Amino acid sequence: MIYRLNNLTRTNVMNDQYAPNEIEKAVQAEWLSEKKFRVREDQNKKKYYCLSMFPYPSGKLHMGHVRNYTIGDVLSRYHKMRGYNVLQPMGWDAFGLPAENAAIANRVSPAKWTYENIKYMKKQLKSLGFALDWSREIATCSPVYYKWNQWLFLKMLEKGLVYKKTGTVNWDPIDQTVLANEQVIDGKGWRTGATVEKREIPMYYMKITSYAERLLTDLNRLEDWPEKVKTMQANWLGKSQGVNIAFKYDLKGVSKSLKVFTTRADTIMGVTFCAVAPEHALALYAAKCKPEISKFIDECREGSYTEAEMATAEKRGIFTGFYVEHPLTGRQIPVWIGNYVLLSYGEGAVMGVPAHDERDFYFAKRYSLEIISVIDFDGKEFSAKNWQTWYTKKGRCVNSGKYNGLVFDDAVGEIAKDLKKKDLGDVEIQWRIRDWGISRQRYWGTPIPIIYCDQCGDVPVPYSQLPVVLPEDCFPDGSGNPLKNRDDFLNINCPKCGGPAVRETDTMDTFVDSSWYPLRYACSDNADAMVDERVSYWLPVDQYIGGIEHAILHLLYSRFWTKVMKDLGLVSLGEPFSKLLTQGMVLNQVFSRKEADGRMLYVNPADVELKKGGRDGKLTAISKLDGLPVFSEGIRTMSKSKNNGVDPQELIDKYGADTARLFTMFASPPEDTLSWNADGVEGSFRFLKKLWKFASENKHLVQSTHKHTRFEGLEPNLLRIRHSIHQLLRQANVDYERKHFNTVVSAAMKMLNVLDSEIKTDKSTNNVDLVKKEGLGILIRVLYPVAPHITTVLWRILGYGEDLTIADWPEVDQTALEESDVLLILQINGKKRGELRVPVDSPDKIIETMALGSPEIKKHLEGKNIKKIIIVPRRIVNIVV
C-alpha cells in the first residue's frame, strides 16, 4: 500500500510510534506527484544552483555519496526556505574503466552493466529523499550528451586548440595493451604480472597551457573557494620565472645546442654536468654506437611513467660521451642521461649544479662528478661530503668571476643579460602544467571524431555526421580496444575523397565528459545545441560540492573548458563555480591478500572478522567468505577498487533516510576527513524518535493556543527557555552559513532538550504552550534541511502549515536574547579560580572590587602583589600577580 501523506489523519498517526519507512514513502510520493523540485527559470527570484559532483555509476551508493548529496540537499533546502529559486540536478559520469573491468570479470557489456547500475543507484538516491530535479538527468554515455564532446573537440581542432603529438603510456607487453596507472602495481601489469614499459604513442592534446595564465589569474576571482584548493591549483600550474640557457655542441660538424631551463641561473658557474631524458634525441643518438647506453635507456623504459614513480626511483645515469660548452666560461661540460629527467618538462634537459641542488648532489656523488660551491651562506662552510639543507638557499655568489658578491636577483639579471648578448639565453616564464592528453586506447568512452584516409590523412568527421555513435554491444577482454575488431564501426568512406578509410578507435578521457556537465543541466532537453540561453540564467553554479580528491584535475579541466566555450562564443561565463565546498574523504579499513597467481584480492571490511589468535593474543583479520587470513592496509578512501565501501542501504532500511542523513551530517563538519564508524547512529535515531514523541505528546498545542505571538509578562523560567531557543537559532543560522551542519544538528538536539526537560517540570499554562509552540516550530524548520521527511509530517499534522518546503525561515527575536546579567570567569595569572555574576554593563571599577572581594580570589591572593587586572568585557577578569 502506498502511504499518502494527506491520508494521515491528524490524530491517529501521532498516536503511533515513529515509523520512518512509512512516513518517508508517503512524503516522497507527494514530492514526486506534485513535482516539488522541478524548477524553471524565474527572473523575479534570486537563483541558487546547487550542484554535487555527479557519481560514477559503480553499482551501489557508498557513504561518500550519501555524505556528498546530503550536504547538497541540506544547502538546497535551506536556500529554498530562504526564498531562492533552487536548482539541484543529478546525472551520471557514466563512461570509464570500471565498466570495462566488470565486462572482463562477468562477461557483461559495459553498457548493460552501466545502465543497470544507474537504475539501482537512482532508486537509492530517491529513497534518501533528495530534492532533485530529475527531469534534467543526464548520462555522459548517451549519444545526445557525448555528441557535444565531439562537436567541441572539432571546434577546438579548428581553432588550433587540439593537436596531435606523441605521449607516454604504460604498456603491458603480454596483453599488448595500454594500462591505466591504477592497473600498474609495483611496476607490473595487474592481470599479467609483466613488467610494464613506457611507450610513446600518438595522441590528441588540448592546449591547456595556452590558458595557464588565465587559469592562474582568475583564481583571484574565486573568493569563495577554499584557499587550499587555489594553492594546489596555483602550484599545479607552476608558473616560474627563470632563464633558458643554451649549451652549444658540435654533432658531426653541425653546430647544435642543448637547451635547459633553470630558476637558479645564479648558480650557473657551478654547473659541472648536464643531464638529458632517456628519450632525448641526444640520448638516442649516443645509444646508436654504444650498446651499454642503449641498454641503460631500455632499463629506464621499465616501470610506469607517473611523477611519483619518477621522483622516488633511484637516480641513475650514464655518460653519453658528449660534451657541451658552458655558455659563459666555454668550459667543456659532460652530458649524462638521467632517469629522473622528464622529456615532457621543458626540452628534456637540465643543468647539473651538485653544490646547490639536492638531486644533482647525490647524482654527482654517485658518479664522482665535480662539485663546485658558488653560493656563500653568511660564511657557513660548504662540504662536498654531506648534504645540508641550506645548500639550496639563496645567497651571494662566490667562485663566480665577475658575478661574485651579487645577491640572487642581481646575479640572475646580470647572467641573463650576458647570455642574451651572446644569444645563448634569456629570461623566460616556464609552467609546470603540460597540455592535456585526451586520447585513451579504450572502448567505453566518447569516440574521437577523426577518420584516417590513406589519401587525405587525418580527416575530422563532418559536423553533419555527429555523433559518432559508440556501438554498445562490445565485450572488452583486457587485451586492447574491441573497437579495433568492429568492422561496422571501423570502416567508413573518407568524407573528403570518398575513398575507403577507417575511424579513430581511441576514445576521450572521461574528464572531458565532466568538464562541462554543469552547463548541460541548464538545457539537457536541447537536442540541437550544446548550450542555450538558459545557461546564462542558471550559471555559474552557486555552490559546487565534491570530494577534495578533485581539487586539481577535474576542477582545472572544468575551468579550462568553460573558458574555451567562452572564447568560442558559446557562453559568457568566465568561471563555472562561484563557491566550492570540498568534502573530506570517507575512509574505511582496507583488507587485502595476495593470491597465488599474484593478483590482489580485496575483502570488504564488513566481511572481515577480527580474531585474537595465538598465544600473544594478537589480532588477526579473517575473511568470513573463505576463512583465510587477510591483511590490513590501513585506512583509505572508500572505493570500488579497494572494496572498502559501505553500502548505506542497510542503514536506510533499518533507520530510515532521515536518520542516515542526520547521522552523516552530525558525524563531522563536511570538510573533514571521516573515518567510517556507524556506532553513533543509534543516537541520531533516538533523537528523531524523541522528537516524534515530544510532538505527539504536545499535539494539542498548535490548535489550542490562540494566534497571538506576544511574549510579554512571561515567567522567568519561560523567559530563560525562549532565550535558549533563540540563542540556539542564532547559532544554527551562523552554522548553516558556514556549513557546519554537525553543530546545526547539535543545536536542534539542544532545542529539544530545552523544550522537553525544562518545560516538563512546569504546570501547563497558556504561556507554557505559547513558548512550546514557538520553540517546536523553530526546531522543525531548523531541522528540516537535514531531516526533511519527519519535519514535513510534523509541520503539517501539528497544523503549522501545509508546505514546509516553502515555509519562511524562522527569525531570531532580539528581545528574547537580552540578558540582565552575565557570568564572568575570575582568573589569577590566566588560571580559573572562580566565577562572578554581575549585571550587564557593570563599570570595570565595580567588577574589580567585586572580583577582589570574592572568597576564592581572596584565598589565592594571600601574600601576593597584584601587578595588574585585565577585564575582558562579558567574559573574563584576569588578575596578574
Added chain:
RNA sequence: GCCCAGGUGGCGAAAUCGGUAGACGCACCAGGUUCAGGACCUGGCGGUGGAGACACUGUGGAGGUUCGAAUCCUCUCCUGGGCACCA
C-alpha cells in the same frame, strides 16, 4: 620525492575573535521503570591525588610569543588527499 590538509577523552566531535577545553552525541558505569524489548527515564563519566571541599595536570611531540594559546610563530613526528590513464 614534491604539493595540500589534518592530529583535542575509550569513540565522533565542540570551542565565530587569542579569553571557563571537552558543548552535542556514542560507548561505558550506577540507579529507576518495564511480563518483555534493537524501548524509556535519572545521574556519573579526560587523567592523577584526595573521604571530600579541592589541588595538580591535560588539545601528537619539543621550543617560543602573550596577562592568557587547542587557536599565533619555529622545528619535528604521525595520518590522509593529489601527483596528469581510478573517478
